[in-house]
Every structure is written in C-alpha cells, then in structure tokens.
Amino acid sequence: MTPDEVRTQATGPTAGLAPGYAQANLIAVPEDWALDVLLFAQRNPRPCPVLDVTDTGSPRTVLAPGADLRTAIPRYRVWRDGELVDEPTDVTRYWREDLVAFLIGCSFTFETALARAGVPLRHVEQGRNVSMYRTDRQCRPARRLHGPLVVSMRLVPAELVAPATAISARMPAVHGAPVHVGDPSALGVADLARPDFGDPVEGEPGDVPMFWACGVTPQAALVASRPPFAITHAPGYMLVTDVPDSEYELAGG
Amino acid sequence: MTPDEVRTQATGPTAGLAPGYAQANLIAVPEDWALDVLLFAQRNPRPCPVLDVTDTGSPRTVLAPGADLRTAIPRYRVWRDGELVDEPTDVTRYWREDLVAFLIGCSFTFETALARAGVPLRHVEQGRNVSMYRTDRQCRPARRLHGPLVVSMRLVPAELVAPATAISARMPAVHGAPVHVGDPSALGVADLARPDFGDPVEGEPGDVPMFWACGVTPQAALVASRPPFAITHAPGYMLVTDVPDSEYELAGG
Known part of the structure; x- marks a missing residue:
C-alpha cells in the first residue's frame, strides 16, 4: 500500500x-x-x-x-x-x-529498519496492535500539562537487543533509543500481558522486552x-x- | 574563567x-x-x-x-x-x-571542539566579536513572526573545511553543519568586511568563509x-x- x-x-x-x-x-x-x-x-x-x-x-x-x-x-x-x-x-x-x-x-517509523536488520516484529507477525503501557515515570510538566510517560514495548530476541538499540538510537525524531530494556517493574509495569493501550503480544523463549518512549504520552497528559x-x-x-x-x-x- | x-x-x-x-x-x-x-x-x-x-x-x-x-x-x-x-x-x-x-x-558551543581539531578561531585570536550577516533567505513563518535567516561566519583554512563541517554537524542543537561554504553572494551577503552584527574579522590567504545558521535570527524576526x-x-x-x-x-x- x-x-x-x-x-x-x-x-x-x-x-x-x-x-x-x-x-x-x-x-x-x-x-x-x-x-x-x-x-x-x-x-x-x-x-x-x-x-x-x-x-x-x-x-x-x-x-x-x-x-x-x-x-x-x-x-x-x-x-x-x-x-x-x-x-x-x-x-x-x-x-x-x-x-x-x-x-x-x-x-513504527524505525520498524522497517529493524525488520531489515532481521529483528522480528512480533505484533506485526501476530496481526496485533503494539503493546503500550503507562509508566510510573512523570514527564517534566509544562504550564497546565502534566502526566506519566507512556512506552511502547517490543519483545526482541536477546541477541538482537544491541542492533535494535543502535538502529533506533539513530532516529531520535521518532523516539530514538529505548528508555529501558529488560525489567518491566523498573518502569512500574506490573504485567506485560495487560497493556494499557493496544494488544497483548506473545513472545518466544529468549525474548527480552524493550521499551521505547511513546507518542501516546500526550493522551495520558x-x-x-x-x-x-x-x-x-x-x-x-x-x-x-x-x-x-x-x-x-x-x-x- | x-x-x-x-x-x-x-x-x-x-x-x-x-x-x-x-x-x-x-x-x-x-x-x-x-x-x-x-x-x-x-x-x-x-x-x-x-x-x-x-x-x-x-x-x-x-x-x-x-x-x-x-x-x-x-x-x-x-x-x-x-x-x-x-x-x-x-x-x-x-x-x-x-x-x-x-x-x-x-x-560558540562547538568552537572548543573546532579548536581542539586545530581549526583557528580568527575572531577569538583577534579579540573581536564573530561576524554575522542577514541573508536573503527567508525563514518559514509562524503565526505573526517572519524574517530572514541570519548566519555567523568563520574564515577557515581550506584544508580544514571538511573537519570543521563534520565536527559542527555532530552538534545539531547548537546549529549543526554550515548552511553554506564558500560564496557569500549565494546568501545575498555583499561584503564580508561589513557584517550586519558583530565585528569584521581578517582572514589569511587560503581561508574559506563558512556560514552557520545563527541564533540572532529571532532578532531579525x-x-x-x-x-x-x-x-x-x-x-x-x-x-x-x-x-x-x-x-x-x-x-x-
């Protein structure tokens, strides 16, 4: 298309x-x-x-x-x-x-580059929306607006975490490098299977959750x-x- | 200091x-x-x-x-x-x-990196303000604000133009790569010796004028x-x- x-x-x-x-x-x-x-x-x-x-x-x-x-x-x-x-x-x-x-x-803008590097896109493969979560990190307020950081999450095979980080880091205008890799609880996310926005996505053995800052953050604000x-x-x-x-x-x- | x-x-x-x-x-x-x-x-x-x-x-x-x-x-x-x-x-x-x-x-923020790479800073050496010029390029207007692009100019030995470009390109938050190198008239600048802001700065044989977008642009607006x-x-x-x-x-x- x-x-x-x-x-x-x-x-x-x-x-x-x-x-x-x-x-x-x-x-x-x-x-x-x-x-x-x-x-x-x-x-x-x-x-x-x-x-x-x-x-x-x-x-x-x-x-x-x-x-x-x-x-x-x-x-x-x-x-x-x-x-x-x-x-x-x-x-x-x-x-x-x-x-x-x-x-x-x-x-989504860096997903083409991720796919080209061999990083599987589980949500696309499964025909689902990406999983997104409200975190316990507060954004820096501005005038009357405040609210928590929202992140998108992708399950990435451990050996591809480094290239996925490097590829996204080169695109700061579309959120850049992940804000966190590995431990959902470090962001206050209790259960990956219950996203606040989008769909749950299934991983495979050896997958690591990678979290990127998300443009749904203004909606939480x-x-x-x-x-x-x-x-x-x-x-x-x-x-x-x-x-x-x-x-x-x-x-x- | x-x-x-x-x-x-x-x-x-x-x-x-x-x-x-x-x-x-x-x-x-x-x-x-x-x-x-x-x-x-x-x-x-x-x-x-x-x-x-x-x-x-x-x-x-x-x-x-x-x-x-x-x-x-x-x-x-x-x-x-x-x-x-x-x-x-x-x-x-x-x-x-x-x-x-x-x-x-x-x-001025990338001048320390320029100096470290051996690029002479003629205005600093001569104890003068950097030369700045109003160009004939218009900025993209926003609501009630419009005006021309203003540039700062540094005279750089020809063999150092490439490293000076590369070093500044790595710092987009402080104007990044030059907007033009070489021909003042391409920016509508008639006479390098008569800057619109700052002081005239003297070059040496073989120097090339390099022009960077300048934060005086809002003053022109x-x-x-x-x-x-x-x-x-x-x-x-x-x-x-x-x-x-x-x-x-x-x-x-």
Missing part, C-alpha cells in the same frame, strides 16, 4: 503498512492550550518529538500535503475535560476553527490534566505520512 | 570564554507571543534550536540553575515594536511578569514582525551555561 492508500482505505492499526514511510501521532487542542502542548513536547523530547505543527484551524500538514487530518487517520479519539467521549473514524464534525494540531514522531477539548489518534492507528523514514535517520557520525 | 565568573564579571563578547561550556542566545517575549516564538523555532530548527523555555515570569533556566537571566548576560537588547530602544547590561528594570524566555543554541516588546541578548554577548558542550554532541553513529 502507498501512504495515500493507507490514509484512504486502512481501518486497523497501521504498524507494517506502507513500509518506508514515517508515521505520526496526532494531538489537536484549542489554540489557548497550544503553548502548553508545544512546551510539554519541548520539555519531553523523548516521548514527544514534534515533526510538524499546523496553522490554527488548518487540517493540513507539510508531512502529507494532500491529506486531510480530519479523515486521514483510521481511528481517532475525542476528549472532553480529560474524558474519552468518542472513537470515530472521521472527525470532520468535531473539527474547530481554533484547533492547533501537533504531529509527533512514532516508533490529557487524562491527568483535563483540558476542555482535544482530538488525538487512537493508539496504534497512526497518520502515515509522505516522508521517507530515512529523513529522520541521522547521517553517519 | 568558570561559567559563573563569566556571568558575573564578563563585559564583552563571550566567544572563547569558559571553554567547554555551552553558550546560549536569549529571546524573551510577552506570553501572548510565546507560541509564535516557539512555533517559529520549531519550523526553523537550524537557526533556532531551543535548549530551554522558562516558566512565565521566571528569570531561571535549567541550563544555569544559579543564574538570574536578568543579569547573567554581559549585554542585552530591549525592543519595542521591532525597534531597538536600549542596550543595557542589566534588564531587571525591564523585566515583566508576563515574559517567557527562550534559550537557543549558539555556535523582531525587526521584521514588530511585536510590542522583547528582550534579547546583544549579538555575541551570550548566556554562558553550566551545561558541558559534550551534552549537545551526538553519540557516535
């Missing part, structure tokens, strides 16, 4: 779709909360690397110039006062002229901080952009 | 002072212009890499926890409606409770966009931080 085909036809999670193209998280808030979100992102660059910010009211992004942000994502979440009120597949009727939308890097209104993607249902993954890869050092 | 000695005692440009510690540009604006500045920076990361943003009204930065931003810089500029109205050495009397201050990376009030550093008179240069160096790829 091309990025445009994913944007117009996909109905499920987007991991593994349109390989080679960067994917992005969405959070749109009223303009009077935009500084809070942008500052929260600046202070928490691991979970919230900003790839683009729209002009107020505009559903257009430079990351996918032909796309309409109100329809290009397979599933959205609509939030009022920090409560999830709807999970539609189109947010045209919820869009407001005062919304500012933030597109934030997504770890919405719950904690209760702004009056927001629109986000649904976790794992991303905006597929027209930007090649390689755009976010650091040049050889 | 230590960073704190520079902050309390220096009276001139800060290039070459407290080697090994990162330096930063300052722009402080009223809160209702803060989103404009932060978005301008997000859209123009080469000239405007944001290292920290203060809480509204606070003159404290995580980059130098003991410092007071109203007195820590050797020379400031005060702006009203895009006009320079004062160049004091202390802005305590100009400070306002609604100001948000942005600390932006400075190319103030002139072009005329916000009601702003405080900045004076070009070349930087905040010396407590952060080691190495903090902004990418890990080996």
Whole structure:
C-alpha cells in the first residue's frame, strides 16, 4: 500500500503498512492550550518529538500535503475535560476553527529498519496492535500539562537487543533509543500481558522486552490534566505520512 | 574563567570564554507571543534550536540553575515594536511578569571542539566579536513572526573545511553543519568586511568563509514582525551555561 492508500482505505492499526514511510501521532487542542502542548513536547523530547505543527484551524500538514487530518487517520479519539467521549473514524464534525494540531514522531517509523536488520516484529507477525503501557515515570510538566510517560514495548530476541538499540538510537525524531530494556517493574509495569493501550503480544523463549518512549504520552497528559477539548489518534492507528523514514535517520557520525 | 565568573564579571563578547561550556542566545517575549516564538523555532530548527523555555515570569533556566537571566548576560537588547530602544547590561528594570524566555543554541558551543581539531578561531585570536550577516533567505513563518535567516561566519583554512563541517554537524542543537561554504553572494551577503552584527574579522590567504545558521535570527524576526516588546541578548554577548558542550554532541553513529 502507498501512504495515500493507507490514509484512504486502512481501518486497523497501521504498524507494517506502507513500509518506508514515517508515521505520526496526532494531538489537536484549542489554540489557548497550544503553548502548553508545544512546551510539554519541548520539555519531553523523548516521548514527544514534534515533526510538524499546523496553522490554527488548518487540517493540513507539510508531512502529507494532500491529506486531510480530519479523515486521514483510521481511528481517532475525542476528549472532553480529560474524558474519552468518542472513537470515530472521521472527525470532520468535531473539527474547530481554533484547533492547533501537533504531529509527533512514532516508533513504527524505525520498524522497517529493524525488520531489515532481521529483528522480528512480533505484533506485526501476530496481526496485533503494539503493546503500550503507562509508566510510573512523570514527564517534566509544562504550564497546565502534566502526566506519566507512556512506552511502547517490543519483545526482541536477546541477541538482537544491541542492533535494535543502535538502529533506533539513530532516529531520535521518532523516539530514538529505548528508555529501558529488560525489567518491566523498573518502569512500574506490573504485567506485560495487560497493556494499557493496544494488544497483548506473545513472545518466544529468549525474548527480552524493550521499551521505547511513546507518542501516546500526550493522551495520558490529557487524562491527568483535563483540558476542555482535544482530538488525538487512537493508539496504534497512526497518520502515515509522505516522508521517507530515512529523513529522520541521522547521517553517519 | 568558570561559567559563573563569566556571568558575573564578563563585559564583552563571550566567544572563547569558559571553554567547554555551552553558550546560549536569549529571546524573551510577552506570553501572548510565546507560541509564535516557539512555533517559529520549531519550523526553523537550524537557526533556532531551543535548549530551554522558562516558566512565565521566571528569570531561571535549567541550563544555569544559579543564574538570574536578568543579569547573567554581559549585554542585552530591549525592543519595542521591532525597534531597538536600549542596550543595557542589566534588564531587571525591564523585566515583566508576563515574559517567557527562550534559550537557543549558539555556535560558540562547538568552537572548543573546532579548536581542539586545530581549526583557528580568527575572531577569538583577534579579540573581536564573530561576524554575522542577514541573508536573503527567508525563514518559514509562524503565526505573526517572519524574517530572514541570519548566519555567523568563520574564515577557515581550506584544508580544514571538511573537519570543521563534520565536527559542527555532530552538534545539531547548537546549529549543526554550515548552511553554506564558500560564496557569500549565494546568501545575498555583499561584503564580508561589513557584517550586519558583530565585528569584521581578517582572514589569511587560503581561508574559506563558512556560514552557520545563527541564533540572532529571532532578532531579525523582531525587526521584521514588530511585536510590542522583547528582550534579547546583544549579538555575541551570550548566556554562558553550566551545561558541558559534550551534552549537545551526538553519540557516535
């Protein structure tokens, strides 16, 4: 599938779709909360690397110039006062002229490079959404926004932990190196089989859990901080952009 | 000199002072212009890499926890409606409770690494401020802010252009690789001997001019966009931080 085909036809999670193209998280808030979100992102660059910010009211992004942000994502979440009120597949009727939308890097973007290096992607193989967890680490607050770090988790054969770390480390704009490898309890995650977002994924003997900062972190901040209104993607249902993954890869050092 | 000695005692440009510690540009604006500045920076990361943003009204930065931003810089500029109205050495009397201050990376930060690689720093040797120029390249506008790219220029022996490029490229948070090497007219710079900011610097036979994106770019945007009030550093008179240069160096790829 091309990025445009994913944007117009996909109905499920987007991991593994349109390989080679960067994917992005969405959070749109009223303009009077935009500084809070942008500052929260600046202070928490691991979970919230900003790839683009729209002009107020505009559903257009430079990351996918032909796309309409109100329809290009397979599933959205609509939030009022920090409560999830709807999970539609189109947010045209919820869009407001005062919304500012933030597109934030997504770890699905380095999965093509992981696969190329022989790292199995268990969630893609099993046709499931990636597992995501709320951690016990707090983000650095910004104005009215605060909340915990959210991580995505991948089960990686022990001998591939080092290359998976090195490959992702070269892509800081899509979360970069893992924040933790090995012990879920070090992040306050009690049970890998019960993710807070996405699906449980089964590992194989010798697999090690690797945890990356996740662009669902702003959604946990919405719950904690209760702004009056927001629109986000649904976790794992991303905006597929027209930007090649390689755009976010650091040049050889 | 230590960073704190520079902050309390220096009276001139800060290039070459407290080697090994990162330096930063300052722009402080009223809160209702803060989103404009932060978005301008997000859209123009080469000239405007944001290292920290203060809480509204606070003159404290995580980059130098003991410092007071109203007195820590050797020379400031005060702006009203895009006009320079004062160049004091202390802005305590100009400070306002609604100001948000942005600390932006400075190319002086990679000069220690350049010197270590044998690249001569002509402006430091000559006891002058670095030369800076307004270019004919426009930044990507953000809300009410627009303006041209400003660059700093260093004259580098031709055989050291490649290492100087590679060394600076590894430090994107302090402007990274040069935006241009060789031909001033390609940037719309008519005469190297007449910089728009800082001092003229003399080269030696075989020197090549290298141009880096510069944190004075927001000052050119103030002139072009005329916000009601702003405080900045004076070009070349930087905040010396407590952060080691190495903090902004990418890990080996």
